[in-house]
Amino acid sequence: MKEGDALRDWRTLSLVVFSLVILIFIANIHLEVRGEVEEVGIFTRFLHSAIISFTFTNAILCMITFALYHKHARLIEQALGTFLATVLGIFVFGLLVDSNYTVEAVSTDAWSQFTMVGVRIFVSLLSIILAFGASFGLLLTLVTGRETPLDPLLELESTSFVDEEE
Amino acid sequence: MVKIQGYTLPRRVVQMEIDEYLVLHFWLPIILLPLGVGLAASNEKSRRNIGLILLLLISFSVISFSEQLNSSIEAWSLHLLISIIGPVAALLFGIWFALFSGPIPVSPLPRSVRPFGFAMMLLSLLWFLWMLFESRPMIEDTANPWWQHLVTSFLTALVVIAGFASAFALIMGDERIKETIILGILSVSSFLILIYLLAEGTNSDDPVYWRSSSWGVLGDLSGMLVGSGSGLLLFIYFVWVAEKRTPAPEEVSPLTESETERVKEILKDNLEVE
Numbered sequence: 100m101k102e103g104d105a106l107r108d109w110r111t112l113s114l115v116v117f118s119l120v121i122l123i124f125i126a127n128i129h130l131e132v133r134g135e136v137e138e139v140g141i142f143t144r145f146l147h148s149a150i151i152s153f154t155f156t157n158a159i160l161c162m163i164t165f166a167l168y169h170k171h172a173r174l175i176e177q178a179l180g181t182f183l184a185t186v187l188g189i190f191v192f193g194l195l196v197d198s199n200y201t202v203e204a205v206s207t208d209a210w211s212q213f214t215m216v217g218v219r220i221f222v223s224l225l226s227i228i229l230a231f232g233a234s235f236g237l238l239l240t241l242v243t244g245r246e247t248p249l250d251p252l253l254e255l256e257s258t259s260f261v262d263e264e265e
Numbered sequence: 266m267v268k269i270q271g272y273t274l275p276r277r278v279v280q281m282e283i284d285e286y287l288v289l290h291f292w293l294p295i296i297l298l299p300l301g302v303g304l305a306a307s308n309e310k311s312r313r314n315i316g317l318i319l320l321l322l323i324s325f326s327v328i329s330f331s332e333q334l335n336s337s338i339e340a341w342s343l344h345l346l347i348s349i350i351g352p353v354a355a356l357l358f359g360i361w362f363a364l365f366s367g368p369i370p371v372s373p374l375p376r377s378v379r380p381f382g383f384a385m386m387l388l389s390l391l392w393f394l395w396m397l398f399e400s401r402p403m404i405e406d407t408a409n410p411w412w413q414h415l416v417t418s419f420l421t422a423l424v425v426i427a428g429f430a431s432a433f434a435l436i437m438g439d440e441r442i443k444e445t446i447i448l449g450i451l452s453v454s455s456f457l458i459l460i461y462l463l464a465e466g467t468n469s470d471d472p473v474y475w476r477s478s479s480w481g482v483l484g485d486l487s488g489m490l491v492g493s494g495s496g497l498l499l500f501i502y503f504v505w506v507a508e509k510r511t512p513a514p515e516e517v518s519p520l521t522e523s524e525t526e527r528v529k530e531i532l533k534d535n536l537e538v539e
Contacts, residue, residue: 108436115432119425119452126460127480139477141484148488149495156496159299166303166316173507180503184496214292218342221295222411223418223485225346229353230422234430234448236360237386241444242434244367244379 143200147216150195154188155220157181284337290330291339294323335404338411345411348402352392359385397458401469408469413478420459421482427452 161181168174196209205211301323304316327343334344363382366374396402397416402409431448434441463479466472520528 111436112429112432116425116429119428122456123421123424123459124483126456127463127476127483139481139484141480144481144484145488145491148485149492150488152489152492153496154492156493157499158296160496160500162297162300163303166300166312167307173504173511176503176507176510177500180506181500184499214287215338217292217295218338218411219414219485220489222342222345222414223482223489226415226418227422227426227486229356230419230426232360233356233423234427234451236356236364237451238430238434238444238448240360240363240367240382241447242438242441243364243369246368 138203140203143202144216144219146195146200147192147202147212148220150188150192151213151216151220154185154192157184157188161185286332287337287339290326290332291343294326298323333404335407341409342411344404345402345409345415348396348409348412349415352389352396355385355389355392359383359387359389397462398467401467413470413474414482416462417459417475417479417482418486420455420462421479421486423455424452424459427455 158181161178164172164174164178164181168178192213193209196207196212199207201207201212202215205215297319301316301319304312305320307313307316330340330343332340334340334347359382361382362374362378362385365372366376366378366382402412427448431445431452434448435445438444459479462472462475464472466475
């Protein structure tokens with residue numbers, strides 16, 4: 100396969116994903132216009148989710164860097180960098196809550212806001228893992244189910260080169 | 266009383282302060298899980314043992330959660346996890362049985378098990394649909410407030426991921442039309458179920474709650490994509506900076522006379538034809 104072909108294929112796949120995401124947004128907007136819907140504060144939820152996800156991702160990478168530390172690892176850049184990014188995420192989240200950008204249905208203190216968004220992310224992550232497992236598990240099962248003729252090389256007998264030399 | 270995703274819950278459930286019990290039995294295990302997994306995956310035996318002990322402590326801490334599962338939003342999420350164990354286990358066992366009873370050389374199971382694997386996967390799907398339309402997870406007549414969030418996130422993610430897998434099989438695979446069609450059906454049917462929920466709802470939930478949940482989930486999922494994506498990009502940048510700052514290796518001093526002699530001996534032993 101040429102390099103240009105791979106690039107074209109991945110571009111097509113990205114386009115498929117992008118189209119599906121747009122389709123879901125259109126379906127939601129259309130149905131929201133048609134029917135009654137509660138105020139969910141989608142922009143605030145997006146902001147909170149983005150900042151907490153950023154913080155969690157950096158915290159996870161920081162811990163894994165420490166856990167898999169070896170003598171050639173670059174602790175200063177990787178561990179310190181991810182640690183500082185985690186602290187920055189917590190700081191920005193605190194600022195956001197102080198500025199009254201808060202999600203609904205919970206108290207407006209930082210801990211309550213954090214727990215609500217944290218559990219939402221936990222449940223969303225669980226559903227994403229399930230969707231990945233179901234889709235790619237099924238794909239793997241189907242792909243490996245095809246019967247293929249045996250490789251003729253497997254039927255060849257091995258030859259001892261040592262004996263030949265002697 | 267406060268409303269979360271269409272459900273009215275006692276205020277004590279949602280008005281939270283820092284609860285030490287929840288920190289110890291929910292948040293700390295979640296936060297320490299990556300450290301435990303990282304240590305358990307290490308090459309060093311001592312670190313691996315520490316990781317396994319940490320993972321055991323994490324499991325024990327979550328399992329020993331003794332509060333009522335409707336006492337807080339964290340507890341409700343654990344209740345949700347317990348509620349879906351059945352269909353998830355059926356799916357995983359189904360994939361395992363169907364995968365390893367196919368024509369593969371690695372740890373093959375008897376071929377007769379393969380239909381049973383697909384039956385387990387079908388059972389998982391039917392179980393999920395039964396929970397969705399007939400038996401929503403609940404405790405003492407109070408429905409689990411995270412159920413709608415899980416379902417709408419799952420269906421939204423399944424539309425995109427199964428759609429991607431279908432296109433992937435078609436573009437990257439060799440004559441994978443059957444696989445493409447099956448995954449395409451999975452993606453389209455997930456989309457249709459989602460639309461049905463938004464338009465008609467279920468026996469237990471009005472469509473307005475499904476719409477609100479789905480709309481909110483789009484904000485959460487987009488935020489997760491942007492937040493975790495930028496976190497990963499930042500990490501890649503840190504690695505790149507570390508590589509750039511790594512000094513060039515020092516020059517190696519030339520071989521001494523004795524070393525040169527030794528190298529010559531080895532070359533002579535190995536290259537000379539008798």
